[in-house]
Amino acid sequence: MLNAVSLSLRAGQIVTLVGPNGAGKTTLVQVLLGLIAADEGQVERREGLVIGYVPQRFAVPPSLPMDVDGFLRLAGKSSLAERRAVLRRLDVPDLQGAALHTLSGGELQRVLLARALLRTPQLLVLDEPAQGLDVHGQQELYRLIAELRDESGCGVLMVSHDLHLVMAATDQVVCLEQHVCCVGTPEAISQHPEYLRLFGTDLRGFALYQHHHDHVHDLHGNVVSTSSSCASTGGCNHA
Amino acid sequence: MLESLAQVLGMPDFLLRAVLGGMGIALLAGPLGCFVVWRRMAYFGETLTHSAFLGVGLGLLLHVEPMIGVAAMGAVIAVILARRHPAEGLAEDTLLGLLAHSSLALGLVLLAFMEDVRVDLFAYLFGDILALSASELMWIGLADVLGLLLLVSMWQGLLAMTVHESLAAVEGRRVMALRLGFMLVLAVFVALAMKLVGILLTVSMLIIPAAAARRLARTPLQMAVGAVLVGVLATGLGLAVSMLWDTPAGPSMVVAAAALFVVMMLFPRRG
Structure with missing residues (x-):
């Protein structure tokens, strides 16, 4: 169900896999994790790689x-x-x-x-980590993932079906539909014709919406003091 | 040794063997039954018990102890089922039902062919804990030691794969080996428990004590220990009732376990 997939991930890099339902995102993740074997092709890993x-x-x-x-x-x-x-x-x-x-x-x-x-872990693999969360909850989670990457320098591979919320916390986006249809920075991908074809609508209007957060929410969506959490990570100019 | 202990306790030999055998089974049934409950494997257990007749038949045919035939048959079924997608496109319960009933039918046909052996089907169906021999008791003791050692060594791994199998695999657990190891312990358990409570009631000794212990448990370990206690208590109560009112022993133990389950339901659930 998947072919012509090529994907590489370095330490400290956040790569997000996007694609419509049935694009093979979870299958690809399972192949990368070694849970299922690919019929063809190979997965190269650093020796002794610890995966979370x-x-x-x-x-x-x-x-x-x-x-x-x-x-x-x-x-x-x-x-x-x-x-x-x-x-x-x-x-x-x-x-x-x-x-x-x-x-x-x-x-x-x-x-x-x-x-x-x-x-x-040296590599963190998150399959739809924000499912079931409201918009604030999702933003909080992606912010947290980016912070954790900054702190530990691990590579991160995320799966998502909506690009616009993950954008700010992503270095590279891989758009998947049985094969890799485009790869690039979130900004470039959101205007890529292949991406627009897959997702139907032109998301430019809100996909590029850079949400400058000047406060932090807790799990319940309440605004909490920003001083402690922002000081340690050098500012929260995330989306 | 058992005889003198029986004299000291003032109970007949056969009753002491029954008490020890029942408790020995409860000891293994506790943790094993918890995993059966958590992993929804009750029907798998039924499949193992249904295949027992085929095991008995093969055992008689090959002139080995029928109990060993049953355990071996269970092991074969375990290996067939541990492999993923043995029959693609069929739901697991369909596959289990297919194995359970075809092996049961095949076993009955095989036993009917052996004209020179008289097999007491009734004894296999309902068991006879009061007829437990000293050597069978020894087998139960041996299975307890080996089974519990194996379960203790696999405990964290089995729990991890019960919670999430892929996650456990990514974290380096050997999922296939764990699954197979667990099924094999279960197969041995079925072969022994069948002697005591019979093919029809063996699975109840796994799931009723575990279900009763769920109520008061906050951790997996508490639930396993609780299930052992419920099983031991049910054995004692059932045998006492059986002696007092001359009721069938195996079914009385299961009734006692079910009664304990009902009592536990009166408590509020913890954890």
């Missing part, structure tokens, strides 16, 4: 009693202090003892991200 993965569909069986800390322990060896630190970094310090199936969509995404980060 945030899967697309995630539901804990309600019959399984498990709290967030127990879930994070499944990532491999980690200390309580490490798990506490990563939850604090993701602005969800209170969730450590919460039962997994009581989490909201936004909380669950952060807990999944926490598990990926516990492995100190």
Whole structure:
């Protein structure tokens, strides 16, 4: 179902895979992760590459009693202090003892991200990380992902089906429809004829909308003080 | 040794063997049953028990202990099912039903052909915990030790793949080996439990104690330990009822487990 796909990703780079439903985004991610084998072609990885993965569909069986800390322990060896630190970094310090199936969509995404980060990955792979979140929640999450990349220097591969919200947090966009139809910076892609053909409408009007955020939201959309989180990352001129 | 212990306790030998055997089964059924519940494998367990007749038949044909035939048959089914997409386009329950019933039918046909052996189908269907022999008790003890060791070593991996299989695979868990290992322990368990409570009730010893323990558990480990306790208690209660009122032993244990489940439902759910 996929052919003529060529894609490379360097440390510290955020690449976003966009494409309509059925374009093969998730299949490509599974091939890159080594979960399914490609019939042809090859995947080259740095030796001993540590990957942190945030899967697309995630539901804990309600019959399984498990709290967030127990879930994070499944990532491999980690200390309580490490798990506490990563939850604090993701602005969800209170969730450590919460039962997994009581989490909201936004909380669950952060807990999944926490598990990926516990492995100190060199590559972070996120399959539709913002699904089920409102616009503010999505912007917050993408901001966070960009910050984490800045802090750790890891490469990031994201899958998304809408470009305009990911744009600011992306270095390179790969547009997929069974094959790679165009590659480039978000600004270039949003005006690329192949992209416009796939997504039907000219998104220029709002795709290029640069949202200069002068405040920060918490998980519930409330505005919180910006001083602490912005000082550490050198300003929040993200979209 | 068992005889003297039985004398000290003032109970007949056969009853002591039944108590120990039942508790031995409950010990393995606790953690195993939790995974069956979490991973929705109840129908897989039924498929293993249905294939038992074929295992018994093959065992008799090859002159090996029928119990070993049953375990081997379960292992074969486990290997068939552990491979992904064995029959593309069929839902898993269809495939399980196909295996369960065709192996059951084949087993019955095979047993009918063997005119020189009389097989007590009733004993296989309902089990006879009160007829447990010392050597069978030893088998249960051995399976307990090996099965629990295996489950403890696979615990984190099995939990990880229960929560999310692809995520576990990306994190380096050997998903296929874990799945196969778990199914093999389950196959051995079925072969032993069948002796006690019979083909028809074996799966109940897996899922009822685990379901009862869910109510009060906040962690997977608590649920597994709780399931062991419920199973042990159900064994004791069931056998006591059976002795007092002369009810069939295996079914009495299952009724006791179900009663404990109902009692647990009175508590509010934690975690």
